[in-house]
Amino acid sequence: MDKLGAFSTFLAVADSGSFSRAAKQLGKTPSAITKTISHLEEELGVRLLVRSTHHTTLTDAGFIYLKTARQLVLSLEEAEEEISQLRAGINGSLRIASPMAFGKAFLADACADFISIYPNIQLSVTLGDVPINLEEGGYDLALRMGESDRIISKVIARNTVFLCASPVYLARKNVTINPDNVHTQDWLLYRNPLLSRSYWRASYLGEQFKFPFPKKPLVECDNYDFLLTQALAGCGLLIVPQWSAAPLIAQGLLVHVMPDYLIDPEAFGPNLVAVYPSHHRSTRKVVAFVEHVKNFITSRALD
Template sequence: MDKLGALNMFVATAEHGSFSRAAEQLGKTPSALTKAVSHLEAELGARLFERSTRRTVLTEAGRVYLETARQVLQRLHEVGEEIGQLQHGLHGNLRITAPLAFGRAFLDQVCASFLAQYPQIRLQVDLCDAFVDLVESGYDLALREGRSDLPGLIARVVGQNRIALCASPAYLERQPQPLTPDGIDEHDWLMYQHPALGRGVWWVEHAGQRIGVPHPRAPRLESDNYDLLLAAALAGCGVLHTPLWSAAPYLADGRLVRLMTEYEIDPDAFGPQILAVYPSHRRATGKVVAFIDYLQEFLGSRGIA
């Protein structure tokens, strides 16, 4: 019996919960899958499925075996792809997940130029602010803010998450009062809502002293969508507490102006770094390394790395 073929049939049966549906997906007969799984069970000395006329359910041994079987098949696929890349250059699919705000800030440009440089790579980029379990989801790479101390993951720092207070020239013309820690409520504020962010104070450092700056009492605009707030800031609606990785191009072309520049603002609850994270049980393949290197170089060119 072909062991790898049997593993593939076992995984397909577990994922579909049915020998017949898995057989249809693989283009084989149900009896071929039943025989392959029975061979694995005989080799292991344990049942992998509880079978009945109505359902096929993994046993406890089957659940343990499934995790390793998936890793074996995934790793063999990756090794085959790596060998192909040694012969024919970088190619294949690369699945990435990242926060929504990264898309407009830099990831759209990074992806477009990366694809131009590597024409044989296909990207799937899913932007989502919800936490994604990389081990279970099948993504090759996640971009995140902050820290990554979760087991089973490898994190590489690609940029810094420094914070700035910014407003447009139009807003500052309308509201010329200087922004100071004691005059927060004299300005219109655009506030990002997120469960990880507190509502108490921003911590800043000035002349060697650490100061707590209270949040605005009555923001002019609040939203859980950062891009909406950024658009409002560019339109002159108020002051935005924003990461520099987002504000950098607008500061460079003058559409935003940085305020309270003599104060160093602590990173927010998301943490001080931009990270590229991938599962430790998968070696960093050539295409993953190439994308991380490309991203780090791009952020470095913006002064963010």
């Protein structure tokens, strides 16, 4: 029996929930699909699928077999793609998930540079702040802020953060912001369930400090880009990641205040990381993209 063909047939039935839909997808007859599944079940000595009038479901054994079959088929597809890239250079589709704020700050420019270097790559980029299941979505990798202790991940930059305000705000307040008055300023507060809304931490000459947030910030929001717009308009202080702040500071649109204080990035973690699906090997196109983004961030002093 063609075991790889049987795997692909089983996956098609399991994913579509129907022998007839799987047959249409694979360009085969329903009887051929039924015959393949029957042979596979006979070889294993267990039922993998339960067929009803309108739907097909997996047995317990089917669920176990599905995971292994999917990994084997994906591994073979990746190996074939690697061989293709050895022959023809880096090519094919690359699907990426990223926080929305990365897009405007650096990812859009980094991707433009990447496809100019590798014109045979087709990029598909999903920007959003809701966590995505990489395996279910068919993603090759995701860029995230967080720890680097995941089994399959790579650090691409430090997640350094600055306390910033616009020149307009500083001129309006006409005061040098320091640890004694920082809590009395107008604050723009990023709302995140992982972050404390009571205080923020920073260190100076090795000494740790906790600074209170005002109980009533001027603006609070769960979208970083919204708050950044408010900061640029002169509304108040905002804690800004360096990958976002650096070009704005260079353009004179933001000012790094209390620059001698190293701010703890809190629950976001100390790094920007590339995270891979659990089944994924680091193919040449993935390695090339991650290294490109890493070098892009470093060359522009965004970390």
